[in-house]
Amino acid sequence: MRDLLLGVCIAELGVIAVLIIRLARGPTVSDRIIALNTMSTQGAIAVLFFAAYAGRSIYCDVALWLSSFSYLGAFVWARYLERGLL
Amino acid sequence: MTGFWVLDYLCLAGILTCAALVVFMNNRSGSVMALSGVGTLMSVLFVVLGAPDVAHAEVIVGAIALPVLYLVAIGKIRTDVPDRGELGEEHASRK
């Protein structure tokens, strides 16, 4: 069981590695926002599974912050693209 | 125990790649975004190393607050009227 949890964690980091390609290449800013957003979602799931692997439920809070704040970042970037931040 | 080291080195490799992107990307907004990616991956690394409190701080500071401050600074030093090309879309600026 523990091997399964750790394997999922490693596989999620592999998915993040695929997404870095789009973060590097993406011709427009919107592409990069999408890649970054998806990266933090996958990171949140990786953290959840690592918490279950390590058996410490306090790590789960980091996943909560990661998933919620990545979307906040997406909204900030969208606003910046449309009319500037200030 | 080997699995733990695989995780550790994968996180480190991701952070290094993003940091190299920050330096070598020739697009300002893209660099800021790669910086945000560094923050995200760094928080995952902190969790893996067993420091959830530092990871909390890193999520807020590294992934959100620092890039937003950079964006505000970039907006302040921009003297011309922000037209479509300056908003960071390479397609528009190349024409």
Place this chain on the structure above:
Amino acid sequence: MSVHGWVAAAFCAVGLFFSLTGAIGIVRMPDVYTRIQCSSKTITMGAIPFLVALAIAEGPLSTYGSRALVVGILLFIVNPAASHAVARAAYKTGVPMWSGSVVDEVQLRREDESE
């Protein structure tokens, strides 16, 4: 492994398939809007089986189960909203669509009105 473990492993396999497909789609798709489609649908579909698998493996009434529930609700509500914000920003700043796309009805309507 027990029955529990095998069910969780099956869910993990489904989630991993869809997550990887979404990542490949984000790399492979031709323009911004189709990439947004990949991120908004396939990534959600990839994350939900992982959360279900976690709830099965650790017991749905544990702390992990509740955290998985919160992250799942957050994904379902905020992921389409964020994708909408990004797509709208991209369309407003004039990011062009893929040359192979079929129709842009907004452009058609605008031309109709200007005539």
Place this chain on the structure above:
Amino acid sequence: MILRVLYTGVWAYAVWLVITWTATAEQLIFGAVLSLLVGLALAPLGDVAAPWRVLDPRRAVALATLLVTCAVRIVRANVSLAHRILAPSRPLRSGMVVVPTTMRTDAGIGATGLVTSLIVDNQIVDVDTDRHVLQYHAVAVPEGDDQQKAEQINAPIERLLARIDRR
């Protein structure tokens, strides 16, 4: 006004229960006080749906129908999208589509946008509330006139949502 504070407080208390997930007396009492404060703070923002409206049997049936429809169509849309991604020829017919909507309230339009973005091959892009049209980006552009397009994209969901929203 007092009812609005109460409704918001009940929703906030549910969120508190899920987030903390410990059943000691201190946590429960502190959560109750905190959610009442949240209800007071958020009361000027607007109306809130009462939590027990879900328990009305007809509405519960409509909600369950919506959930089952969502689950089936999420899986179907994702399998077709995965096929589009992984097939070597990339069978895409993407484009911007404009469809009419029957929703008039903010909450209705929001719910329609979220649900349709999740369950079919479309992503909502923009809303025109004056002309009551929604702009979608579709991976597979539907054929036909406006009404047929709406039938393929958002009309079934809107009927279900209207059944939930009925007083």
